[in-house]
Amino acid sequence: MSLQGVGVLAAEGAAEIVQVGGWFLSNAWIIPAIPAASFFAILFFGKRLPRGGSELGIIAVGASLVLALCTAGQWISTVNGAHGAAVEPVVNRWTWWVAGGVDFTIGTLVDGLAVALLFVVTAISLLVHVYSTDYVAGDVRYTHFFAFLSLFTASMLFFVLAENTIQMIVGWELVGVCSFVLIGHWWEEKPNSDAALKAFLTNRVGDIGLLVGVSVLFFAAGGTFSILEINTRALDGEIGHTLLLISALCLLAAVISKSGQFFLHTWLPDAMAGPTPVSALIHAATMVVAGVYLVARLYGVFFEGMVIAGSSINALALIGGLTTLVGASLAFVQNDIKRVLAYSTISQLGYMVMALGVGAWTAAIFHLFTHAFFKACLFLGSGSVSHAVHSFDMKKDMGGLRRHMPHTYRTFLIASLALAGLPPLAGFWSKDEILAGTGGWGVFGGTGGNGAYTAMLVMGMLTAALTAAYMTRCVYLTFFGRYRGHGHPHESGRRITVPLWILAVFAVGAGWTNLPKGFQIVPKSWTEQFGHYVEPVAAEHFYFPVIAHATPSWTLAIVSILVVLVGGGLAFAYYALVDRRAAAGGSATELADGPTSRWGAARLGHTLLVQKYYLDHLYTGIVAKGTAGPVARGAYWFNQHGIDEVVNQAGRKALAAGHVVYDKIDQKVIDGVVNTTGVASHGAGEELRRMQTGKVQQYAGVMFVASVILAAALILVL
Amino acid sequence: MLLNQFLILSAVLFAIGVYGVLARRNGVLVLMSIELILNAVNINLVAFGSYVSSISGEVFALFIITVAAAEVGVGLAILLLLYRNRQSVDLSEADLMKG
Amino acid sequence: MTVLGVLVAQNIAFGVIAAIMVFAALRLVTTRNVVHAALFLVVVLGGVAALFLLMGAEFVGITQILVYIGAVVVLFLFGIMLTRTRIGNEEGTDHPRRLPAVLAAALVATITIYAVVTGFGDAELPADTRTTTAEVADSIFSTYIVPFEAVSVLLLAALIGAIVIARRN
């Protein structure tokens, strides 16, 4: 591979755009390369190492984390040095291959967004690695597990650093295949491999959109895969709006499947079949945020294609908004603790996509950032719980665990509160910023935003209440009441609790990196730090659109806090009642005369939720079974009885015709070659003899017809 | 005379011969139809020979007559043998070669 | 007679012979009576001989009559008698399904006629196409001597072969 060029993007507005360099920034390729190398190392030598290869994985990801931190530091100092001017992303690009006049390049693109993700991915991955050494200890495929954790991390880092859309596809698919392997880690059980298949196939459905979208963008942008150029051209109006809309919609399909957005989210809860650390990694840092990252990366395309500025609804925001509600409502009826968290992830990803859809780019990335920590904490916490009770069923096997597992309980509670969005925990700040970003809050005062997305605000608020309520339910069922499982649960070891505490600290503090501007309690220089370093400053001919920023409003913040309190409070009140009844001998998990038993409508709603809006039936029962069943069988039937029958019918006559041919070739070949090959020719002769139909006249007829056709062909053509 | 009138006649006879070869079950009749085909070819040869004023066409026709005689001889001998063994010259029954 | 007159006469003769031949040929492949078929064959072969004469190929025409009508047809009649095929109408001379055969024959006819018509349009035969036996003999014994010998061997082989095949045991 030859080094073609370093950091070149034609910068017309050079006066305003600062070009930067720096060893870590321009050598960022090392960050994914280390875990990739460790994948091969673990795969080939892992079993011979004293700790089965896990130490290699931890060292590799740790090294990546250090490098990511160094990169981040260098980026921060660069931005500081730019004094508010737009900073050119650091691009390194090599020619990968060339064919038919199309250059495929490979390289890295480092900017604030990439740096933020690098940190999140490596940090979470490291903690998950450490956690896994305890969690999957003794597993039959311990080494493989760590090998693929490494590859998973490497793929995601590769995706994050992608310089062009082709690389994004590569990273995207590699992430998908790693998730397939890891979800299906315990493939002996059919449900697990089913879940893995479902995850991969659902993602493949979205990949249609990705492949088509990237192709359309490539040609629309005048033959380039470069993310920066595509964005720049989209924003400069060089690409027609229709093409942008088409490609944005295609890419949205990819996002919907990858990030578990509404109507293709069904694979995500099933993916809980994988080991818990994998779930944490998928949900917090690697797999599902890829979709969000894709939108954020190609934001120019989406911004122009979806006309985000100045409208009040668009596909991105609508899908995101619906997803928040669907996810949150489904989280209510789950008994499996990991499934509650899975649906909560769906709902939170909906927030992010919605934020991107309404133009609150920074808020979306900020939420991605904070969510990664508290969701990882929640997943690892649930894993710790299941480690103790050997089950994931909250109703049957949990309850009252706060006394047995104090560390898990405390971290889980902190993360839950962060997820619910109570100040001053991380979730509050990011969620609030999204709600503000909808711009649909005229009633609450305040200005800014890219449009009046009132519907999105309402959905966001509703979800906030639901989130608080279902997390209350989850925490209650797991840690309060009396213990309903078997045996004596006990707290997990240090390799599990230490990561939990680290994550809990982040779940508290991550939100403080981007305090809103109007938050007068702290010095002004402390506010909006995250946005300052991550969000590119817009400039002429630049890859990032000019987006409006909403000014936060106290009213909105207070209303959202109230909504959360009401939601959580109602749930708490319900379970307090349950508790009292349980003391009197009732069920410890639900009211005997709850709303579902009293109102038909509620029961109907409950059934609808338990059946997951029947989407799974639609996909698995109708689409997948239909394709693999009747449609495929039909096609095959057609093949055997349609096309092949024609062939066979022709063949029956032609067999005889073939004879004339055979007799000639047969004679020559048997005399020439096969006679001397002994048994072979005997076998062949045996075969050939049986091919004779014996009807001389049939041979003759076919011979006549065949020769006439040949003659006709010659006559007609010549 | 047009060359074509001979050629077309020959084509018609040839086609009739083809029909005979395919439609007849009696071996003797099939052999007769083959004679028809051969004669059609002979007409062609002689006609072309005249057309290009060459003697070769006739010589070839003579050869074909000879070969046809030989063919009939051997063909009828085979039919005799067939008849002797099966008491029939029905070709549709003679499918010993069937695998 | 003028040249034109000769031509007219030739054409009329051709038309009559051709009609008879086609009729006889059709009967040949459709009649149920085997002996009739042999006799129709005689008609066709005679027609062919007549055509040869018409084209000025005397020697070939004579040979045609001698070999075919004199030898081949007699051979056929012997064959019919030896195989004791019933003389007279009988069942089972034809296949029950003849349509494929008709189609095949029609296809053959169509293609060949198409090729001939497009290929030779209205090419005329030369006015005088007569050849003498001497010319034929010259040709056979000089240019075509090797094929001639080969055919002789073939005839011998066929003779012996026929005897060997037809001989009892």
Next chain:
Amino acid sequence: MDAFLNGWGLTLVTFVPLVGAALVMALPSGRELWVKAAALGASLVTALFAIFLLARFSVSRAGELQYVVDRSWIDVINSRYIMGIDGISLPLLLLTALIVPLCIVYSFGHFPEPRNPKAFLALLLVLETGMIGTFVAQDLILFFVFFEVVLLPMYFMIGVWGGENRRYAAIKFFLYTLFGSALMLVSFLAMFFLADGTLAGLDVARTFDMRALSGGATAAIARTSQLWIFAGMFLGFGIKVPMFPFHTWLPDAHTEAPTVGSVILAAVLLKLGTYGFVRVAVPMLPEAAAAWAPVIGLLAVIGIIYGALGCLAQRDMKRLIAFSSVAHMGFVMLGIATLTPFGINAAVFGMVAHGLITGMLFFLAGSVKDRYHTMEMSRLGGLLQQAPRMGWILGFCVMASLGLPGLAGFWGEFPAILASYNPAEILNEAVFRAYMVIAAIGTVLAAGYLLWMLQKTAFGNAREEFADSPDVTDATPREYLAWAPLLVLIVVLGFFPRLLHEATDPAVRESLQVEAVNGSPGDCLEVERGEECFERLRRVGEQAGSGR
């Protein structure tokens, strides 16, 4: 060395296997070891020559034919013994030279009934001569001869060493392909009579010289005739590919063929068809190709979806893999149908990638059959448990086959999709964009059936009936030896697609842009109203012809 290679290299690489076959047959059949050694030796010598050819191949001139041999052969029909390779032939030549020794190594332990290694190996070597000859021939008659030589050994391989229904499969394979080649031969003859070699700088008008025919000689042919000629080749090559709806011989042939036969069938034989399109049909008759391209594209995408659906309906593992070939070759044909250098590059890459990956899958299927004595997927399962390494290799190949980026399959698939967004100017964009979307849907189905197969065979616990079977072992050293080169190449080509594209790209461009006396027909492909452009070229050609 160079002089030697230039004069003799291609002839040797083509006929050494044939000599080997003769040698193998001359050896006494009792000495099985000698027979094996001779066969392996011959194929290795061939591979060695292929490597020499690669080493001395000038990549910077990959667009031109190299090592050209041009001797008189059949003067009556101006057919000459012309051989030469360029960047398109080279990878396929190397693929063949690689696959055959691997097959021989693999078959050492797996001779199917009725064994007879002598005949089996001899046939394999004859097959190699046919395949290599097809890729290096530069004269249509020579090409045709080699193309047909391939048929026979394959026919016997299926018919003698095949499965239960081998008779039917073998004869179907033979007749089907023979039917196609008959029409193809008619097309070749038609080109011989109609083309004018002087337009391409030859002394004679009638020629089978492929260089001349793709270099402008065919400009003398009227449009209608071109369409017919292309149709004949289309059938001949399309059956070999196989394209929908001419594919029905393939599943039967694959299912019944012995493992090695399937591998060669998938890895090389199918490529003869696509190679024919790339080398013969498209460059020689660009105008007809442009007229037919929408049909080819349509059949290609139907094949993609249809093949995938066919796979989903299978219960037999080997038959499933066979059907997947229909789908994969659909991508290759779609790339060719775009008539752009990029698309055809993608197609050539797809050919090599499919050869490696599907060949590997058939090896695995054969090994599974050796162990379980069945291909019924409902009876298989737990391969990962009983033979973990084999299971992983199967998983790897499945991933490669479904087009995972980073492995070879992806670079055949995605570029074909990309190319069909923007086909040659002469073609209708809207139609090809529709094809693109359908092809993209095909990738989902591909993932569906391949993973389903993986799940059925590799996942789960070992079946009771095979749990204690002594036959079920992990991969043997011999299998590793046969597989390792393929696996390595799948990864290497996935990471460095340029290894292939550096050779193919100039050759593909050259094949589309040959400069003839009267201008380049390939340029007309990139003109909006290309028919008029071709018409103009033809007039220029006629003038050049009449001025002579």
